[in-house]
Structures are given as C-alpha cells and as structure tokens.
Amino acid sequence: MNTVPVEIIRLKKDLRARVKTWHMKGLTVGMVPTMGALHHGHLSLVREIQKYVDKVVVSIFVNPKQFGPNEDFDKYPRQEAEDVKKLAEVDVDLLYAPHQEEMYPGGFLTNVSVTKITEGLCAAKRPGHFDGVTTVVTKLLLQCLPDVALFGEKDFQQYTVLKQLTRDLDIPTEVMCGKLIRDPDGLATSSRNIYLSPDERRIALEIPKTLKRVVREVEESRLPLQQSLDNAIQHLLDSGFREVQYLEIRQSDDLAPVREKITVPSRVLVAAVVGTTRLIDNMPIKAPVA
Numbered sequence: 001m002n003t004v005p006v007e008i009i010r011l012k013k014d015l016r017a018r019v020k021t022w023h024m025k026g027l028t029v030g031m032v033p034t035m036g037a038l039h040h041g042h043l044s045l046v047r048e049i050q051k052y053v054d055k056v057v058v059s060i061f062v063n064p065k066q067f068g069p070n071e072d073f074d075k076y077p078r079q080e081a082e083d084v085k086k087l088a089e090v091d092v093d094l095l096y097a098p099h100q101e102e103m104y105p106g107g108f109l110t111n112v113s114v115t116k117i118t119e120g121l122c123a124a125k126r127p128g129h130f131d132g133v134t135t136v137v138t139k140l141l142l143q144c145l146p147d148v149a150l151f152g153e154k155d156f157q158q159y160t161v162l163k164q165l166t167r168d169l170d171i172p173t174e175v176m177c178g179k180l181i182r183d184p185d186g187l188a189t190s191s192r193n194i195y196l197s198p199d200e201r202r203i204a205l206e207i208p209k210t211l212k213r214v215v216r217e218v219e220e221s222r223l224p225l226q227q228s229l230d231n232a233i234q235h236l237l238d239s240g241f242r243e244v245q246y247l248e249i250r251q252s253d254d255l256a257p258v259r260e261k262i263t264v265p266s267r268v269l270v271a272a273v274v275g276t277t278r279l280i281d282n283m284p285i286k287a288p289v290a
C-alpha cells in the first residue's frame, strides 16, 4: 500500500502546468471529479480509471451552483484530511482542490447548459442543478485537459449529460462511466448516506429491492410496464418514503422515455426522499433478444 502523501494543488495554473509536463512526457491523464466525502464508490472510479491512464487527478470541489436554495450545500460533508488519506491508499497522483474564488472569481457570468436530456428525472425537482454540473465540469475539464474523465453510473443522467457536453463542445476528453458501487446491504453508496438514521436506512433499502423487482417484472414481461412502476411507487410510499420524485424507465443511450415495451437496453431510475434525505439509484434492464 502506498502511504506517500498525495500532492494537493489549489490553483488552475499549477494544475495546467503539471498536466502539461505529464503530457510532454507522453503520459496519459485521467480525471475523477468529485465533491469529496470520499467513499468506496469514488475509490472504485479511481481504480477503474487507473486501468486506462498513466496519471490520475481527483478533484474535490463542493460546487454551490449545483445545489438549490433549500438543498444541503452548507451541511454537505467536507473532510479533506480524511479524503487525502483515502486517495493515498489508492495511489492517486494529484488532488485538485480549488477554493471557491479560484472556480468562481468575482464577476463570473457564464452558464453552460445542455438541453433536452436535462429535462425530467433529476431536473424536475432540482431546477438549475444540471446547469451547475455542466458549468463546473466544463471548467474542471478545461483546467485539467485530461485524456479521460470517469463519472459514476450512480448518477446516470449526469453521466449522459456530460458525455453529450464534451461531444457538443469538442472538449478533447473521453467521458467514461464507472460501475455503480453498493454498500454490503445493497444501498447505493453515497456521501449523503451519513444523514440517514438507522430507521431511515432500513426504509432506504427498499429502493434497491424495489428496483430489482421492477427489472425482473419488466424483463420477464410479468406485468404491464406502467403497472409495475405504479406498484413500485406505492410500495416505496407504504414503506415510509416521504416522496417519490420519479421512478421511470428510460432508454440507456439517450434517456428517451420507455412507455410500453422494452426494445433497446434501458434503465429504471428513481429518486425518493426519506426523512430529509434524497436518494437516487438505477438499474439496467436488458432488451429482449430479437
């Protein structure tokens, strides 16, 4: 295990210079953008990207632009010292942790926005969220200019949006998707899981169980698709969720809604609130063999 401390860079000019030296030596560079409070989901992205590139930069920046006015920006967990130790254990080459003023200096006026696939799902209850994400990720990618950037399958809509963003803006970074990591009990690992009381955690476990049931019912054509979804929503509410913000099936490649039949690889995606904590999850659904 590597216990060499991870170097921390706070300024974009220093990040650019470091990545430029790596590129001049012919080394490839990967980036894993995060908001910190690192868990094994984030660390699995690091291990995954290490298979493809020579050097790995992890960024930690709690981006105010992607939080709504009544969301948890102020209480979002910030634990850089612990994060740095975890990054050393997985052999990360560099932590880029810019301060607010470095990312959004006074007079900042620009907004980067992707249309269509940012409508519905997470956007419905979080207006402006994806603009916040696309603006900050554009900045991070332009500051670092990595060859590859890896985003988690857990935030599947976000991954789809960022793939579109780099394609549309000719950002020379390949966007890849890293496997969704779950805690041993099945709950999708998240920095926000620490907000859950033991009771809420028990309720939260109904999410992966319910998604699995929908996948099975739909893949085996046991129930009409909408009925399976309606039953699942009702089950989550009966289990103690305060709100089910969405539970939908979308095509995996372009997030187009699937209304009646699965004909291409698709996904069931959910966002639900237990207590004051909003949880998201998703699972793939196979298309029937033609």
Ligand code: AMP
Pocket: 033, 034, 035, 036, 041, 042, 045, 150, 151, 152, 153, 154, 155, 178, 179, 180, 181, 182, 188, 189, 190, 191
């Ligand atoms: P966050 O710090 O929550 O903004 O997440 C940073 C990156 O880690 C995003 O690409 C997320 O999709 C990814 N991520 C978060 N949780 C998981 C998880 N359980 N499994 C895989 N990737 C994850």
